[in-house]
Amino acid sequence: MGATTTWSRDAVAERILAGEHLIVYRGQLLRIPTSWVDAHPGGTLALLHFVGRDASDEIDACHLDQTRQLIPRYSIGRVELKDDAWEPLVPPVMSGWVRKSVPGTKSSEWYREATAQRSTVNTQLSPSSQILLVSNEYAPAGEHVPDLATLEPPPTDLDLKVQARQSQAYKELHQRVVDAGLYNTPYLTGYGPEIVRYTLLACLSVYSYHHSWFITSAVCLGLMWHQLVFSAHDLGHMGVTHVWAIDRLISILIADFIGGLSIGWWVENHNIHHIVTNHPSHDPDIQHLPFFAVSPVFMSSLWSSYYKRVMPFDQFAKIFVSIQHKLFYIVMAFARFNLYVNSYVFLYKKAFDTRRARGAGWSWGLEVVGLVFFWCWFGRVLYGCGSWQMALAYLLVSHAVTSPLHVQIVLSHFSMSTADLGPTESFPHRQMRTTTDVICDESVGFVHGGLHLQVTHHLFPRLPRHNLRRASVLVKEFAREQGLIYAEFGFVNGNAEVIGVLKGVADQVKLMGKVASVEAKEAIVKKIAQKKTA
Structure with missing residues (x-):
């Protein structure tokens, strides 16, 4: 045809x-x-x-x-x-x-x-x-x-006409963003100060290490990783040079050689997150059993289409989820270790993937070289600490310092809707329903890397994050015109919202346990009574 x-x-x-x-x-x-x-x-x-x-x-x-x-x-x-x-x-x-x-x-x-x-x-x-x-x-x-x-599709409360209207309005909004030049990368004013910041933190870490101030060195190294990941994020979205090969090369240098993480894994994972945001069966960014469950639906041992496995709500998960609101910040402090696991499993599987899905051959190979290089230099740093106790402290401190980044990311989604409104839902409706901003003063926006403006970022993933604030003004106007909610929380209130959601699910797990316990006791009493009458 x-x-x-x-x-x-x-x-x-x-x-x-x-x-x-x-x-x-x-x-x-x-x-x-x-x-x-x-x-x-x-x-x-x-x-x-x-x-x-x-x-x-x-x-x-x-x-x-x-x-x-x-x-x-x-x-x-x-x-x-x-x-x-x-x-x-x-x-x-x-x-x-x-x-x-x-x-x-x-x-x-x-x-x-x-x-x-x-x-x-x-x-x-x-x-x-x-x-x-x-x-x-x-x-x-x-x-x-x-x-x-x-x-x-199953029946939905959404009106196809309304969703189509929102989609058309989004196309017009997108053109306004393009016409405003917001896709142009501010190399000097945006990345200039950041490169200075990265360099300063790296020099402070090396200087402190040279003087055996190991904990200070670890803090500075962790802060550098925390800041560098924002640039790796932009590059993964092709939001810097806007040329895939160049952005991927620079991102491998930052993520793999300096940070020990696979940019290839992150891009694949993150793209799915942007497409099916907050869907319990499909979004890997909310699939954290046995440690976290942001919705009671995870108690059904759902299948993950991303990880290709069941996420079992077993006894181990029940214990952790029942106290997840108390463990939240502890788990976040060590979240970077989970990124290592996901990165290396991804690259291992790609090694046996004979299809073009591996991407450019040089990309996969260079990532492997980058990770070997990372563990060589970082391993040497740990070895030079003088004792295993200090090496362990350096490892834990440098990784825990990056935890505010992980907290910030989950604040933008954990407290938002995880319902599936079906394929009728428009792209802007879905992103604004499942995502929220973290409000902060412009002067300290660099702490969040500009990615506290997650609503606008989810609507325009390729937009240089230094332009997100200007674009958010247009997005808020769009939201008012279309009757959509542009969700925003302060950092403290956002944390409270997330802890509240985690506690709500934890309370349901505890309730299930009490009901099961009562039912078990009733069954035992019934069985004893039957034996006595036998």
């Missing part, structure tokens, strides 16, 4: 069930080859989450102009609209279905990796539109492939 073909919703659904990856972009139907799905620099899931949906706003927000110019080559026609909007389908991956290669052939077949549980109620926590994934042990018998019912 040619590019002049008009596709009905049913025809698109049939092609998706036949195994094609079809995505709607500005009224065009794009057919994404499997080879490109595997090779997508933003990760495979970033595409799979939009099969059958309109991804116009997300594509515009996350891709450079030169990348978007290549999109027409994938168009196979236009789609039929309803009230000037595409009526979305549910992507198979969001119902637990993926395509897997058939060994020894070039073909693929459907594979159920998890079972979809659709909400049977309509509450704030579990709206009628919600689809969560659980283990296949709950799968209905006889279902071996997805069908039309799998792709049909």
